[in-house]
Amino acid sequence: MNRLEQVQARIRSAAEGAGRSSRDVALLAVSKKQPLERIVALIAAGQRRFGENYVDEALGKMARLADHGLEWHFIGPIQSNKTRALAESFDWVQSVDRAKVVRRLNDQRPAGMAPLNVLIQVDLDDEAQKAGCAPAEIEDLAATIEAATNLSLRGLMAIPAPRADPAEQTAVFARLHRLYQALAERYPSVDTLSAGMSADLEAAVAAGSTMVRIGTDLFGPRPD
Numbered sequence: 001m002n003r004l005e006q007v008q009a010r011i012r013s014a015a016e017g018a019g020r021s022s023r024d025v026a027l028l029a030v031s032k033k034q035p036l037e038r039i040v041a042l043i044a045a046g047q048r049r050f051g052e053n054y055v056d057e058a059l060g061k062m063a064r065l066a067d068h069g070l071e072w073h074f075i076g077p078i079q080s081n082k083t084r085a086l087a088e089s090f091d092w093v094q095s096v097d098r099a100k101v102v103r104r105l106n107d108q109r110p111a112g113m114a115p116l117n118v119l120i121q122v123d124l125d126d127e128a129q130k131a132g133c134a135p136a137e138i139e140d141l142a143a144t145i146e147a148a149t150n151l152s153l154r155g156l157m158a159i160p161a162p163r164a165d166p167a168e169q170t171a172v173f174a175r176l177h178r179l180y181q182a183l184a185e186r187y188p189s190v191d192t193l194s195a196g197m198s199a200d201l202e203a204a205v206a207a208g209s210t211m212v213r214i215g216t217d218l219f220g221p222r223p224d
């Protein structure tokens with residue numbers, strides 16, 4: 001089995017173990033810092049959905065891979081002065097965590113493009129310096145996104161800090177899933193819970209993740 005098949009098998013077995021269909025769990029290939037030839041190999045194997053953390057690096061790759069009909073997701077911390085590139089070039093922005101960024105993305109999404117798909121990044125670890133809004137801020141931010149006509153509110157994204165205790169890890173993902181369900185009840189456009197990386201894919205899928213973001217286990221270690 002190659003790396004892609006191994007990750008797909010992990011998703012399938014985690015989904016089946018939780019009584020879910022693996023068709024309900026999308027795979028985002030996190031290609032940050034990965035060389036172009038590894039991305040091209042994954043495209044040849046059928047992967048279409050890619051995630052990037054650094055705007056300039058991403059724009060370079062997009063230009064060189066423009067013919068492949070790829071779907072690009074921005075998953076890194078957002079600097080306000082980079083929102084125009086996000087609005088003009090990405091299909092999804094998963095790391096929206098403040099109203100200022102919502103306003104800028106909405107103003108800067110070009111007319112004639114489909115609405116930009118947006119996830120609210122939530123910080124479940126109460127670390128003030130971390131990216132993501134506090135759970136208590138989700139409601140206001142969601143209302144701001146809903147009012148922005150060039151954006152489409154699709155759900156939540158989180159990067160929970162690793163827990164050594166599996167029960168604690170499961171509890172964090174369960175808490176995230178409750179926040180997601182509350183949002184989905186209010187907004188019919190909400191259908192995406194982006195959670196789970198190479199190390200915690202199984203726990204995230206068991207707790208209801210609909211999109212896992214995998215870098216290392218798909219591509220191999222990121223070269224420095």
Ligand SMILES: *Cc1c(COP(=O)(O)O)cnc(C)c1O
Nearest residue numbers: 030075197198213214215216217
């Ligand atoms: C880098 C990154 C990933 C992928 O992490 P791996 O451990 O390499 O699978 C997923 N999500 C975000 C937000 C990232 O920055």
